[in-house]
Amino acid sequence: MNGQVLKSFVFATLLTFFSGALHVPFALASSVPSENIDLEITVKVSQKGFADQQGKIFGAKKFLKIPKDKVVRITFVFDENVASLAYGDTHQVAIGNEGWTKESQKIWMFSQKASITFQSGKDGDQYRAYCILDCIGMEHLNNLVIKVG
Numbered sequence: 001m002n003g004q005v006l007k008s009f010v011f012a013t014l015l016t017f018f019s020g021a022l023h024v025p026f027a028l029a030s031s032v033p034s035e036n037i038d039l040e041i042t043v044k045v046s047q048k049g050f051a052d053q054q055g056k057i058f059g060a061k062k063f064l065k066i067p068k069d070k071v072v073r074i075t076f077v078f079d080e081n082v083a084s085l086a087y088g089d090t091h092q093v094a095i096g097n098e099g100w101t102k103e104s105q106k107i108w109m110f111s112q113k114a115s116i117t118f119q120s121g122k123d124g125d126q127y128r129a130y131c132i133l134d135c136i137g138m139e140h141l142n143n144l145v146i147k148v149g
């Protein structure tokens with residue numbers, strides 16, 4: 001093989017690898033070892049807001065409660081309706097308070113899950129989860145309250 005052919009071959013191989021990788025975003029997203037996680041929570045994300053696994057929307061009276069001093073992983077799942085314009089949307093969630101902020105990867109139709117792992121503080125601490133992208137329904141995705149205790 002001469003140099004030019006070899007280069008094309010390597011390029012074609014890389015191309016195959018990367019286009020293959022595009023089809024397995026789930027495998028790449030779950031890279032945190034699960035044995036270190038004390039608590040796993042799943043939150044659905046759509047233009048209607050943040051919702052629990054039964055689809056009930058979180059709000060002023062419905063917040064997330066987590067125990068103190070635990071490693072918590074919250075997985076945000078893209079939950080837009082296929083028939084909705086918002087199905088083409090992308091969300092990216094941040095969790096934090098005055099002390100710290102952590103951001104998830106983006107979630108959209110081809111990569112529907114992203115997690116944020118954090119250590120809960122002491123009783124009474126409070127965090128907020130919110131979408132940091134300009135999306136349809138952003139006014140409903142600005143205040144998921146997470147309380148410790």
Ligand SMILES: [Cu+2]
Nearest residue numbers: 091092131135
């Ligand atoms: Cu959003």
